[in-house]
Amino acid sequence: MRVEEFDYYLPEELIAKYPAQPRHSARLMVLDRKDKSIKHDIFWNLPLYLQEGDLLVFNNTKVLPARLYGKKPTGGKVEVLLTDYINKHEWYGLVGGKGIKPGLVIEVAQDLRVEVLEQVEKAKFRLRLLSEDPLKALDKHGKIPIPPYLKREEEAIDRVYYQTVFAQVEGSTAAPTASLHFSEELLQRLEDHRIKKTFVTLHVSYGTFKPVKVSNVEEHRVDPEYVKVPKETVELIKETKEKGKRVVAVGTTVVRALETAGYEPYEGWTDLYIYPGYDFKVVDALITNFHLPRSSLLFLVCAFGGKDFVLKAYEVAVKERYRFYSYGDGMLIL
Structure with a gap:
């Protein structure tokens, strides 16, 4: 596969310079892989697309002022x-x-x-x-290492909003951005809908965002990153699967953590690189932001949602003026 197949047109004004406030007011595009439908909503209404007993898996890493x-x-x-x-x-x-x-x-x-x-x-x-x-x-x-495409210096708002509300384990140099949309109120709303949650740790590093410099997708490599999938998370995943419910990965880092661990607790390093053709073992649904063209993150999302469907959704997102990248809107792929 050629890397340029994962290119798309993005007007610069659609790159979000600042976060949505409140967090849960960010827009949510809902992609259904079965009927190839695309719906438009906001994160506050996420519980309406999930079922009682589904399991949300978050990354509890904490961004350091690196x-x-x-x-x-x-x-x-x-x-x-x-x-x-x-x-x-x-x-x-x-x-x-x-x-x-x-x-x-x-x-x-x-x-x-x-x-x-x-x-x-x-x-x-x-x-x-x-x-x-x-x-x-x-x-x-x-200083908080906000992404260079924001084209501004760190501001007081970044200390709060470039961090998840449940950040706990210090070690990241970038935020697990899909989780930035979850406010305390939204987490409570999900709990009220009896949607479960659990955590893994993956310290997001430069390797996650390393530019792809090869011509063929298969030739790229991602750098190893520290990951921990605890026993209690694995037990909850198994229980969820046994009940016929879905494991919903919140972010690409969670996908890589869960797919590295499989159905066993794991602590160590992962250089798992996911691109179209990968066979997912654990993850049933994915929440993720809109990623840079030609990036390993976009390859992963295309592997999960289907390349043509995901790239079509990106075209729709541009047309509908969604906000892109770290502080931007997100999508749920079912």
Whole structure:
């Protein structure tokens, strides 16, 4: 399959620069794979498309303020973007500036320095955070790494809205965006409809958004990301399936976590790359945002919803002026 088959036209004004407020007021496109119908609604009405006993699976990762500004011992300015969680002290990251090499220590603040351990790729390095409490120091001195296509600096609103309401496990450098639409009120409404929920953890890294630079879809690779699918989640999935109900993945990261684990608890790393032709083992329905053209995220959505149907839905979304990307609207694929 050629990568250009996953291209589509998007006017720049449809890229959402700011989140919908309240979260659940974002638009929801509902795709039915059986009859190929497309309906238009909002996230608040999501319970109307699900059934009692269906199971929503969320990613409870927490976005860290992973963009740091510091200086070298010579006084030269350096920007560091932590991209891949290894542990709370060690990360992979992109370092901008001249003369970046192993052994360099970048001072961000009195209580936070960054040591360059090794060069991995051209501007990507393995880094150590030198701090008594790295996560606390990041929270204090870092900036939320909002996507570059927003074409603006971090604002106070991003600290709240570029984070899910149930974010718990620190380690992501980007939000699991499908979950951003879920307010406390919507979660309560789903519970009132007896729709169940559970969690996995996948720390979203640069690898999720890595540009596809090959011509053939099959040749692309995604970088490994930390994932945990706990025992209680696996038990709930099995119970849901036994009752003939659906496992609804909220976001592409949840799909990759569940399909990596199968029906066993799992903690480790995943580089599972899903594109059309993949045979889904666990996921029955998917909630996801509108993704960039030619991206591995769009390949995954096309694998689940059917390439022609999903790309047709994207055309409809442009025509109906849906909002795209991280702060944009979403779709439910049944």
